Amino acid sequence: MKNIKLANKLDQLLDIHHFKDYCPNGLQIEGVQEVKKIITGVTASQALIDIAIEQHADAILVHHGYFWKGEKQEIVGMKYKRIKALIDHGINLYAYHLPLDVHPELGNNAQLGKLLQIIDRRPLEPWDKRSVGRVGKFSQALSGAQLSQRIETLLARTPLHIDGGKKEILSVAWCTGGGQDYISIAAEQGIDAFISGEISERTVHIAREMGIHYYAAGHHASERYGVQALGRWIETELGLDVAFIDIDNPV
Template sequence: MAVLQRQHSGDGVARETLLATLDTWLEPGRFQDYGPNGLQVEGRARVRRLVSGVTASLALIEAAIADGADAILVHHGLFWRGQKGTVTGWMKQRLQRLLGHDVNLLAYHLPLDAHPQLGNNAQLGRRLGFAPDGDGWQRFGEQQLGFAGRSPVASLAELVSLVQTVLGRNVTVVPGDGRPIRRIGWCSGGAQGYFEAAIAAGVDAFLTGEISEPQAHLARESGVAFLAAGHHATERYGAAAVGARLAEELGLAHRFIDIDNPA
């Protein structure tokens, strides 16, 4: 479990101030999402210490409690469309820890992917050295979640090496037709369904977290390379960036805790 830490002094802020700031930055009302964005579990009214992470797993919740967190900010929250709606098993365990320690849980899913500076895609692109066109990256796909820009490397082999080095994990690759990699499209997490939109946007390669059966055929037939670098691995950066900015703006203590996940 890797831990990155930022410390700030101060008395913190009211929970409602924290939520209002996040809603202003991330604009959750703009998105049709798979679950509720914002406050998912209510804890204490004042927030001094914030922990950010990718998923509201039991391991992250326990690590945040041990760190003395008043609030946890995640990309993947507890509640999703299609759940049974019962508080049993793993759901009971997670809720029991949060409620028993009076810890707030804040979750932002698609809004955290889409933010043009702090979001998962923007942060991933910057770490990989992808360059925007003019004032910003090209956007594509449903709800404009996909990003596209200029590649810092010219070949697929170089691109694969770059991604594996930066993300620290192996990449599943389906080569295209061997064309130079001038334009790169990407969308973090389980965005393999955005591949056709990326092809239509004129990219030479597409990077996401996961691959399903159809994408291999599309890569071979379109000539556009497909790279799957891990759902968790491509979504480690948005919550950390937002947490760090909140610490700076609101005077919070902030720590990003990365719970390893092979997916």
């Protein structure tokens, strides 16, 4: 498939033009025209690029690409090395940030909710069409420790649990990655537990004082699933060769 055509298909699928984001979504760096093999990952790090080169991929597809708002604009140092490696090897870089967090089926949040066996999943802020956070419930009440164990088993990573005091957890809200500040919205709605990727110092006090269990499941760990779902969509719908590479990241 032609690289631009693939970009158009994904842009449309993920509805990128309706998002105000911190980075450009879509084809960020152009490579060869014909895309057959795609490597997917959470972040377009040098390690991921090196594997894509080794495996003769025509494209990399990630959640965290480049050109973030506020970052230095100069193409020097680490940024130069990454971009040079991509261009030297003709590798297209596709990146989808918020659109891949929010997509109702393929998004990071939709996929994490499904993985954690949360039912009745819906937007945390129903008044916002592009609400990143989601809310739902468990089919049976869990204790704080049981939910911790479930996250650990399903994400293969021990979460940091801040006990909010409630004995039973039935309702749960979540936002992958750096979504910790949605905890206040969840607490205001009386939800029993909130899960995000990263945690801030303030999150602990909010959890304790507002009486909501909080779990930091890992930014990387909680955002591995959207890009994999998108990869499966590309394989099935577009017939391209897609492989997900998990570059370990403890954060």
